[in-house]
Structures are given as structure tokens and as C-alpha cells.
Amino acid sequence: xxxxxxxxxxxxxxxxxxxxxxxxxxxxxxxxxxxxxxxxxxxxxxxxxxxxxxxxxxxxxxxxxxxxxxxxxxxxxxxxxxxxxxxxxxxxxxxxxxxxxxxxxxxxxxxxxxxxxxxxxxxxxxxxxxxxxxxxxxxxxxxxxxxxxxxxxxxxxxxxxxxxxxxxxxxxxxxxxxxxxxxxxxxxxxxxxxxxxxxxxxxxxxxxxxxxxxxxxxxxxxxxxxxxxxxx
Ligand SMILES: Nc1ncnc2c1ncn2[C@@H]1O[C@H](COP(=O)(O)OP(=O)(O)OP(=O)(O)O)[C@@H](O)[C@H]1O
Numbered sequence: 001x002x003x004x005x006x007x008x009x010x011x012x013x014x015x016x017x018x019x020x021x022x023x024x025x026x027x028x029x030x031x032x033x034x035x036x037x038x039x040x041x042x043x044x045x046x047x048x049x050x051x052x053x054x055x056x057x058x059x060x061x062x063x064x065x066x067x068x069x070x071x072x073x074x075x076x077x078x079x080x081x082x083x084x085x086x087x088x089x090x091x092x093x094x095x096x097x098x099x100x101x102x103x104x105x106x107x108x109x110x111x112x113x114x115x116x117x118x119x120x121x122x123x124x125x126x127x128x129x130x131x132x133x134x135x136x137x138x139x140x141x142x143x144x145x146x147x148x149x150x151x152x153x154x155x156x157x158x159x160x161x162x163x164x165x166x167x168x169x170x171x172x173x174x175x176x177x178x179x180x181x182x183x184x185x186x187x188x189x190x191x192x193x194x195x196x197x198x199x200x201x202x203x204x205x206x207x208x209x210x211x212x213x214x215x216x217x218x219x220x221x222x223x224x225x226x227x228x229x230x231x232x
Contacts, residue, residue, distance in 0.1 A: 001064075002031035002190050003052060003158070008061035010047055021047045022058070023213040029206060031066070032188045034181070034224075036201045039210035045194045046162055048210065052192065053086045053160045054078045066157055083111050087151030087159045087189075091166035093143040095135040095150075102131040105149045112154030124186070125149045125179060141172035145179065152183055159183070161193040165200075170232065177203060177227035199232035 010022040021044045029035040037045045050056040052063060054070055057078075063071040065085070073081060095104050102118060109115035122128045125145040135143055144164065151159060161180065165173035181203055184191050193200070201207040202225040209217040 001028045002033070002066055003027065003029040003035075003192070004062075004064045005052060006062050008048070008051060008063070009059045010044075010051065010056075011059060021213050022051070025061070025210075025213070025215055027052075027208055027215065029190060029192060031190055032184070033205040034184055034191045034193065034203065035206045035208065036204035037192065037194045037208050037210055038196070038198060038201060040196070043210045044213040045210055049160050049162055049192060049194055053088065053158075054082045084113070084154075085157045087154065087156035089144075089147050089151050089159065089161040089164045091163040093135070093140075093147040095143060095146055097135055100132050100134055101127055101138070101146050101149075104135070104146055105153050108150045109153045114155050116153050116155050118153070121149045121153050124152075124182070139172075140168055141175060144168065144172075144176050148176070148179055148183070152187070152189065155187070157190060159189050159191045161191065163194055163196070165195070165197070174227055174230060177230065181227045197232060199230050202230055203227045 005027045008022050008025040012019045012021060025048060037048060039045050051058050052065065054073065058071055061071065068081060070081060105118060105121060109118065122131050125148055127142065127145055130138065130142065165176055168176060177200065180191060183189050205221055205224060207219040208215055
């Protein structure tokens, strides 16, 4: 198993204000698969993803990612793990406004031992002709493509996407989801994606339903739908 997380618990606050955000969550995902975490606002989706991505720490439980004992890492090892192995994509693209498309991508290539080539990435995300533009000169969908390029240029083993289409319209969302599916197929990148949108589950190998910090259902899809065919 590529991701194997067991009995994850995380609380914020203490005493009467204690908020149990993850309650004995188990989650596993095979290498090269797409997993989707579905759940209402506040159910703990981002918290779960942050634990797996080494952004935050669990109170208890184990997290193994590609044989790395992530939950046991000290701060330095956690930083190294994040930088080398994990690409992040968020709802809001978080691009550096005064850097061009190419420069936004190159900044992240520089932290990798085995980055992909800039031209290859620009071609995959379809932004070769816009590589010298600044983020403000791009549409939302194009900005998200830059964010995808930036996340994958370091050739991460794991791509974590937190509501990657949350700010996009239907057509543009489908384009970005297609791009993620293409990356999954071409590079074998394992992808874990958060969404509110149940339809997006159709393009995943596994869907985890999260409610109030607990996994209520795990659905394994035998048939993966191409993102271009998803409807909502
Ligand atoms: N750093 C923090 N300190 C205190 N509480 C937090 C912190 N991070 C998250 N929480 C709380 O944990 C709960 C789960 O938050 P989380 O962001 O994981 O939910 P989510 O399912 O991703 O929600 P959304 O879909 O709205 O992004 C919420 O009640 C939130 O207020």
C-alpha cells in the first residue's frame, strides 16, 4: 500500500473547547491510484490531508507513505519529506504575483533533485504560449494550470489537491480534472483529492466519505470515468 494511515486522531483546543477533528481515521491508497475525500464543510478533510502531507502532526495513529513513517518524523525530516515527495494544489492558486508563469514553476523545480523539464511541463498543462505572462494576465483555469505545473515539476510521488476546482466553473473544472487524470496516467503519480462534489468521485479509484471526523464509507470504483465525461 502506498498510503497506509491507521487510527488517526487529532483534536484542537482543550477542556470544554476541545474539538475532536479526526476520530480513529483509517485510510489507505495504492500506488498510482486516485483517492477522493468527500465530506461536508468542517468534517476534517483538510486536517486529514495535512497530516498525510506532513504539514501538521497527528495526536496519535500511524501514517506510512511509500514506506516512510511520516508520523514518526522529526521536524527536519518532515520538511524534507514535504519538499521532496509531496505536491500541493489548493482552491486558490497561491501563485507569486510578480513572477511569470515559467518563473512560478521554476521556483519549485529548484527544490527537487529530479525535476521535470520546464518545456515538458508547459506542454502538459497547455501553457507554452503563456509562459511569460504574469498570473494577473491569466484566467482562473489557467492560473490553476500553473499551480498544477508548479506542484508536479518536482516530480512528486504524491499529489495532494484541496478543492482544486472549488473556484472554477463547470467547464474549467473538467479541464483541470482531466489534467490531473492525465498526470496520474502519464507519471503514475498517486493523487489524493478533497472535494464537496460527489460527481468527482467517479474519476477516482477510491472514495472516502468523511463525516464529523469519521470515515463513514469507502467506495472502490471498478470503472474509472474519464474526467471529460463527469457531469454535475
Ligand atoms: N489549526 C486549527 N486550530 C483549531 N481548529 C482547527 C484548526 N484547523 C482546523 N480546525 C477545525 O477543525 C475542523 C475541521 O476542519 P477542516 O478544515 O479539516 O475541515 P474540512 O472538512 O476541510 O472543511 P472545509 O470543507 O470547510 O474546508 C473545523 O471545525 C475547524 O474549525
